[in-house]
Amino acid sequence: MNTFCESLSHMAAPLLYLFSATLFILGLKRLGKVRTATSGNNLAAVGMLLAVLGTLIEMGLVDYQWMIIGVLAGSLVGAVTAYKVPMTSMPEMVALFNGFGGAASALVSLAVVWASLPDEGLVKTGTLASHLGATETVTSAASILIGAITLTGSLIAFLKLQGRLNHGKAILLPARHAANILLAITTIACAAWAGFFAETPLDIVLGILAFSACALLLGILLVIPIGGADMPVVVSLLNSYSGIAAAATGFAIGNQLLIIAGALVGAAGIILTQIMCVAMNRSLLNVLVGGFGEQSSGEGSTDTEYTTVTSCGAEEAAMLMENVESVIVVPGYGLAVAQAQHTVRELATLLEARNITVRYAIHPVAGRMPGHMNVLLAEADVPYEQLVEMDAINPDFKNTDAVIVLGANDVVNPAAANDKASPIYGMPILNVHEARTVFVIKRSLSPGYAGIKNTLFESDNTMMVFGDAKKVLQDLIKEIKEL
Amino acid sequence: MMGPILIGLYVFVLASFLGFEVITKVPPTLHTPLMSGANAISGITIVGALAMVQHFDTQLATLFGVVALFLATINVVGGFLVTDRMLRMFAKKKR
Numbered sequence: 001m002n003t004f005c006e007s008l009s010h011m012a013a014p015l016l017y018l019f020s021a022t023l024f025i026l027g028l029k030r031l032g033k034v035r036t037a038t039s040g041n042n043l044a045a046v047g048m049l050l051a052v053l054g055t056l057i058e059m060g061l062v063d064y065q066w067m068i069i070g071v072l073a074g075s076l077v078g079a080v081t082a083y084k085v086p087m088t089s090m091p092e093m094v095a096l097f098n099g100f101g102g103a104a105s106a107l108v109s110l111a112v113v114w115a116s117l118p119d120e121g122l123v124k125t126g127t128l129a130s131h132l133g134a135t136e137t138v139t140s141a142a143s144i145l146i147g148a149i150t151l152t153g154s155l156i157a158f159l160k161l162q163g164r165l166n167h168g169k170a171i172l173l174p175a176r177h178a179a180n181i182l183l184a185i186t187t188i189a190c191a192a193w194a195g196f197f198a199e200t201p202l203d204i205v206l207g208i209l210a211f212s213a214c215a216l217l218l219g220i221l222l223v224i225p226i227g228g229a230d231m232p233v234v235v236s237l238l239n240s241y242s243g244i245a246a247a248a249t250g251f252a253i254g255n256q257l258l259i260i261a262g263a264l265v266g267a268a269g270i271i272l273t274q275i276m277c278v279a280m281n282r283s284l285l286n287v288l289v290g291g292f293g294e295q296s297s298g299e300g301s302t303d304t305e306y307t308t309v310t311s312c313g314a315e316e317a318a319m320l321m322e323n324v325e326s327v328i329v330v331p332g333y334g335l336a337v338a339q340a341q342h343t344v345r346e347l348a349t350l351l352e353a354r355n356i357t358v359r360y361a362i363h364p365v366a367g368r369m370p371g372h373m374n375v376l377l378a379e380a381d382v383p384y385e386q387l388v389e390m391d392a393i394n395p396d397f398k399n400t401d402a403v404i405v406l407g408a409n410d411v412v413n414p415a416a417a418n419d420k421a422s423p424i425y426g427m428p429i430l431n432v433h434e435a436r437t438v439f440v441i442k443r444s445l446s447p448g449y450a451g452i453k454n455t456l457f458e459s460d461n462t463m464m465v466f467g468d469a470k471k472v473l474q475d476l477i478k479e480i481k482e483l
Numbered sequence: 484m485m486g487p488i489l490i491g492l493y494v495f496v497l498a499s500f501l502g503f504e505v506i507t508k509v510p511p512t513l514h515t516p517l518m519s520g521a522n523a524i525s526g527i528t529i530v531g532a533l534a535m536v537q538h539f540d541t542q543l544a545t546l547f548g549v550v551a552l553f554l555a556t557i558n559v560v561g562g563f564l565v566t567d568r569m570l571r572m573f574a575k576k577k578r
Contacts, residue, residue: 024524031516032509059534068551070556074554078556097526099557101558104552105551107532107554251491257530258528259495266499267500387512451563
């Protein structure tokens with residue numbers, strides 16, 4: 001009986017881990033459907049709680065002081081940021097959290113490595129691999145490498161999405177591909193030396209430090225040449241990396257749950273990245289090489305000057321809108337920046353009261369993340385049925401009286417459909433140029449993140465309404481009320 | 484007989500395939516919440532961090548463990564809460 005209880009207590013933690021892994025799988029599956037997504041997220045969170053519980057049971061009675069401090073401080077920071085961040089900054093937030101996850105994986109592996117080092121200082125005591133085991137050394141190194149790249153890469157992505165780093169534009173260093181390859185080789189060489197050749201603890205430590213520094217630098221250099229418009233793809237890919245880093249940590253500490261959850265996230269992240277690339281008609285390699293759109297603007301092959309732009313004020317726009325029957329709103333990043341989601345909903349209600357049908361055309365990559373616009377408009381209680389996806393709404397533009405483009409640019413650029421020389425040629429767009437009148441509400445004629453001219457702005461049926469999206473919409477509402 | 488590393492490799496490969504299969508068809512609306520939710524799951528490294536905090540008496544290793552625990556907890560708690568906040572907006576308008 002006693003041995004039965006004993007084996008049960010030994011089984012408790014692994015069984016909890018298994019249960020937790022099951023909840024992660026179910027949770028991810030349910031997160032993929034609108035009806036079940038909330039419950040999916042809850043299941044995954046419960047899975048995480050069980051995993052932590054399992055670990056505590058496995059440890060038995062130990063000194064909890066540092067655990068409590070770490071968990072409490074982390075929960076506090078996590079919860080406060082999660083509640084305080086505005087909906088418009090969600091993509092940055094995901095990037096930042098993701099970076100922290102990668103850093104945590106790398107630090108756990110560093111702790112494993114450090115704990116196996118003997119204290120003898122300069123005395124020869126054998127290689128790291130001889131203390132830790134060859135496989136553990138390799139998997140720890142993989143975890144540190146991927147975790148460090150995830151950390152600095154995500155931080156750069158965070159800064160770019162905030163527009164703080166060179167206004168989100170690509171930063172192109174000379175000979176960057178050669179430099180990156182050289183740095184990658186140096187990084188692996190440092191790891192190999194620290195793990196298998198250095199024989200005194202001091203040498204090992206120096207090797208690990210050089211290795212970590214190279215890995216951190218690599219993360220920065222890999223992401224800076226990529227333009228702000230491609231950041232969602234980068235964040236999605238880094239999300240996949242942080243999963244793989246967690247799986248590598250799982251190998252290093254011999255924990256199956258880390259391997260399962262890490263592999264799940266790694267695979268899911270790659271699929272999501274692929275979906276985003278398809279939506280932009282680009283290959284992942286094309287995104288990662290970076291510098292998108294920068295070359296063409298320099299060569300003068302595409303003219304960036306606008307010639308025949310027609311602009312009007314809110315009053316004129318309101319008068320033109322008086323006689324329409326159908327309106328399609330095309331939201332973009334400008335809507336998020338101006339926090340205009342509630343104002344656009346107010347305008348829609350006003351138009352609907354005049355028997356005008358209002359719908360929203362959602363491009364798969366509008367905003368800074370797929371689904372970014374859906375989240376924003378949902379916040380303003382826009383009915384779900386009014387949000388129409390690209391393929392469903394494209395045939396309707398030619399029968400539409402007025403289109404309001406709110407801070408969207410590249411996703412409505414007709415050059416993608418008819419200018420073979422354009423760098424975005426072939427990207428699926430919303431065919432707003434087919435509508436009778438197009439109002440483009442935008443702060444200026446400055447190019448979008450692809451850095452190219454938008455031929456829509458020169459079109460005969462386009463009216464530019466310059467100004468902040470929210471301000472213009474407020475004026476428009478006021479004018480329509482006065483009609 | 485399979486060593487633990489080999490078992491781990493089996494688990495890794497099979498779980499990767501599971502990840503591919505579970506995700507394939509997702510409406511664009513859910514891409515951001517899904518990314519955020521998956522990101523929170525990658526905070527599973529919190530389990531490793533917990534183990535590191537108690538296992539070793541080397542001060543530096545424990546320090547790494549505590550920092551790892553702090554960051555992983557931010558990833559987990561922040562990730563799940565942010566995802567929930569986004570999803571709640573979809574749930575609200577259905578009523």
